[in-house]
Amino acid sequence: MTAATHSHVMDTYTRLPIALSHGQGCRVWDTTGKSYLDAIGGIAVNTLGHNHPDFVAALREQLGRLVHCSNYYQVPLQEELAQRLATLSGMEQAFFCSTGLEANEAALKLARKYGHDRGIDRPEIVVYEKSFHGRSIATLSATGNPKIQAGFEPLVEGFVRVPPDDIDALRIATAKNPNIVAVLLEPIQGEGGVRPMDDAYLRAVRALCDDQGWLWMVDEIQCGMGRTGKWFAHQWAGVVPDVMTLAKGLGSGVPVGAMVVGKKACGILRPGNHGTTFGGNPLAMRAGVETLRILERDGLLDNVARVGDHLRGGLTAALAEELHSGAVRAIRGRGLLLGIELAYPCGVLWKQCAEQGLLLSVTAETVIRLAPPLVLTCAEADEIVRILVPQVRDFLRASATSAAA
Numbered sequence: 513m514t515a516a517t518h519s520h521v522m523d524t525y526t527r528l529p530i531a532l533s534h535g536q537g538c539r540v541w542d543t544t545g546k547s548y549l550d551a552i553g554g555i556a557v558n559t560l561g562h563n564h565p566d567f568v569a570a571l572r573e574q575l576g577r578l579v580h581c582s583n584y585y586q587v588p589l590q591e592e593l594a595q596r597l598a599t600l601s602g603m604e605q606a607f608f609c610s611t612g613l614e615a616n617e618a619a620l621k622l623a624r625k626y627g628h629d630r631g632i633d634r635p636e637i638v639v640y641e642k643s644f645h646g647r648s649i650a651t652l653s654a655t656g657n658p659k660i661q662a663g664f665e666p667l668v669e670g671f672v673r674v675p676p677d678d679i680d681a682l683r684i685a686t687a688k689n690p691n692i693v694a695v696l697l698e699p700i701q702g703e704g705g706v707r708p709m710d711d712a713y714l715r716a717v718r719a720l721c722d723d724q725g726w727l728w729m730v731d732e733i734q735c736g737m738g739r740t741g742k743w744f745a746h747q748w749a750g751v752v753p754d755v756m757t758l759a760k761g762l763g764s765g766v767p768v769g770a771m772v773v774g775k776k777a778c779g780i781l782r783p784g785n786h787g788t789t790f791g792g793n794p795l796a797m798r799a800g801v802e803t804l805r806i807l808e809r810d811g812l813l814d815n816v817a818r819v820g821d822h823l824r825g826g827l828t829a830a831l832a833e834e835l836h837s838g839a840v841r842a843i844r845g846r847g848l849l850l851g852i853e854l855a856y857p858c859g860v861l862w863k864q865c866a867e868q869g870l871l872l873s874v875t876a877e878t879v880i881r882l883a884p885p886l887v888l889t890c891a892e893a894d895e896i897v898r899i900l901v902p903q904v905r906d907f908l909r910a911s912a913t914s915a916a917a
């Protein structure tokens with residue numbers, strides 16, 4: 513690897529010394545020919561895996577037809593994707609953008625406008641500890657991670673922060689505050705360490721938002737798009753939000769973001785209030801439409817539930833002793849978004865597993881995150897367990913020894 517100081521690419525990421533060249537399904541190859549099982553899918557992005565034949569054919573066809581035309585014109589593919597998202601979510605309308613932070617930025621603007629329309633001049637939005645909503649100035653201000661905020665102050669004001677899964681804390685933090693307009697949460701906190709919120713908590717927040725006239729906004733950028741075995745993670749709780757943000761898996765690797773809104777949030781953003789040049793371009797919309805079409809046609813939500821259970825069961829059985837001793841604190845998540853929390857910071861496993869031919873990530877310092885393509889098979893899940901578990905055991909043994917020394 514060339515030293516970062518000699519690169520013309522700005523040094524904003526910690527990278528492995530690997531350059532991926534091509535992929536097929538859940539397998540990728542680097543430029544030296546070494547193969548890897550992909551258990552992270554570009555951070556929950558490659559929904560259909562790599563080089564999916566129908567996805568590739570559709571995008572090729574679209575490239576030869578129309579890539580971009582701006583939002584000066586009607587874009588029928590936007591209508592098609594918005595209609596599919598509305599049907600799957602039980603919501604009404606979609607605004608399209610290209611990334612996750614843009615979807616959240618749109619939601620924050622919508623919530624503020626909702627407040628202003630009701631005569632609230634300084635609207636405030638409830639956000640959570642350990643949350644992640646992006647790295648723009650507004651979304652990093654909403655994010656519950658001081659490390660992401662450090663050096664970028666002053667932060668955007670108008671946020672009230674609460675701990676997750678604690679309805680009393682939410683009530684107390686918002687009591688007698690007439691400026692609250694919305695609650696924004698991730699049904700499963702992704703970057704925060706794959707931490708699902710209780711279904712009962714989600715229902716309680718929905719009810720509180722209804723009582724108070726607040727918007728309930730869910731960030732499903734990481735946990736949505738079928739990853740948990742339902743279209744959207746909040747659907748496990750049997751509730752419907754007022755605003756939902758999507759990105760990552762929506763375009764199977766093509767940048768597509770969306771803010772989906774229910775009735776209560778329709779008609780708030782008007783022509784001239786918001787927009788983005790690339791948002792909803794025909795290539796991106798085709799990627800979204802084809803992703804949904806193939807997910808549905810191939811019954812991939814059922815695959816997620818089945819293979820997710822198989823993977824979780826395999827990990828739980830193989831790490832039973834470590835779970836019992838507390839060296840593995842927990843195995844969490846839903847479907848194919850799983851976190852394995854260890855008792856020690858385990859960032860080194862990212863590199864060590866890659867050397868063994870397994871791509872994953874480590875988040876929140878102590879949590880191994882698995883977010884493979886939704887086409888993962890049980891045999892591939894077994895392979896993840898077979899490579900990962902010995903690495904975890906070696907790591908835990910070495911950590912225990914050095915902690916005792």
Ligand SMILES: *Cc1c(COP(=O)(O)O)cnc(C)c1O
Pocket residue numbers: 611612613614616644645646647698702703731732733734735759760
């Ligand atoms: C990744 C992520 C974002 C930010 O998305 P970008 O496309 O990187 O801007 C926001 N929220 C959640 C929950 C995410 O996982």
